[in-house]
Amino acid sequence: MSIIVALKNINKGFKDGSTFHQVLDDVSLSLHQGQTVALTGPSGSGKSTLLNIIAGFEHLDSGQLLLPSATNTLASIHLDDTSPWQDQHWSRFRRQSLGVVFQQFNLLTPLNVKDNISFSLSLNQQAWSPWCDDLCEQLGIVELLSRPVETLSGGQQQRVAIARALAHKPQLLLADEPTGNLDEQAGMQVMALLTDLAKQSNTCILMVTHSDQCAAFMQTRWHLQQGHIIETHVHASA
Numbered sequence: 261m262s263i264i265v266a267l268k269n270i271n272k273g274f275k276d277g278s279t280f281h282q283v284l285d286d287v288s289l290s291l292h293q294g295q296t297v298a299l300t301g302p303s304g305s306g307k308s309t310l311l312n313i314i315a316g317f318e319h320l321d322s323g324q325l326l327l328p329s330a331t332n333t334l335a336s337i338h339l340d341d342t343s344p345w346q347d348q349h350w351s352r353f354r355r356q357s358l359g360v361v362f363q364q365f366n367l368l369t370p371l372n373v374k375d376n377i378s379f380s381l382s383l384n385q386q387a388w389s390p391w392c393d394d395l396c397e398q399l400g401i402v403e404l405l406s407r408p409v410e411t412l413s414g415g416q417q418q419r420v421a422i423a424r425a426l427a428h429k430p431q432l433l434l435a436d437e438p439t440g441n442l443d444e445q446a447g448m449q450v451m452a453l454l455t456d457l458a459k460q461s462n463t464c465i466l467m468v469t470h471s472d473q474c475a476a477f478m479q480t481r482w483h484l485q486q487g488h489i490i491e492t493h494v495h496a497s498a
């Protein structure tokens with residue numbers, strides 16, 4: 261299985277007044293094509309920070325973020341290096357290979373549903389494809405395509421956020437408590453859809469969740485505690 265992204269000996273902390281709080285302590289991991297991982301851990305343990313680092317929303321203090329190079333060997337991306345190769349490689353990864361679903365949906369509110377999904381495609385110079393129709397059909401949002409997103413319910417907005425994140429068939433989907441704002445039944449439905457759709461596009465999922473039921477949809481569980489990742493479960497059947 262090929263590696264999509266790897267972290268090597270990552271450290272990340274934040275200053276809290278005069279004290280420094282180490283959030284990620286020498287964390288190493290790799291994410292592979294088609295792999296599904298639930299990231300659990302106490303509140304404040306650094307789950308969102310880890311996702312933000314992989315998504316490039318947050319800088320690391322030390323360590324390496326590695327992406328496959330053209331020859332498929334892992335190459336370190338130095339995020340403070342502005343050389344064109346680094347820059348292009350990193351921004352191409354973020355544009356083409358990454359889909360992100362946040363707890364708060366983060367949809368573009370002046371736009372309707374279709375334009376939200378199309379905007380994300382356009383960043384990648386991609387047009388609406390049969391896969392997008394298929395996604396919307398499976399997510400049950402076809403009738404909503406012309407509706408402004410702010411007129412939708414939480415569950416509907418979450419489905420749109422998932423369509424937007426998967427429309428360009430990313431290699432990696434980062435989801436931060438994607439069902440956190442939904443009731444249990446809607447949450448389970450969204451989880452089942454999300455995992456099924458990711459399977460269809462062979463997308464790797466790294467998903468933060470507090471729910472054991474949601475975590476059970478993933479093959480592997482990584483538990484983050486005191487800055488370290490402990491792999492706790494591997495579901496043979498998933």
Ligand SMILES: Nc1ncnc2c1ncn2[C@@H]1O[C@H](COP(=O)(O)OP(=O)(O)O)[C@@H](O)[C@H]1O
Nearest residue numbers: 274275283301302303304305306307308309310
């Ligand atoms: N931008 C930031 N500035 C200062 N502290 C932060 C920032 N982001 C996160 N933290 C702190 O880092 C710790 C981990 O946060 P977070 O990754 O959001 O945890 P989790 O998602 O597991 O609840 C918390 O103590 C949080 O207050």
Ligand SMILES: [Mg+2]
Nearest residue numbers: 307308309436
């Ligand atoms: Mg969080």
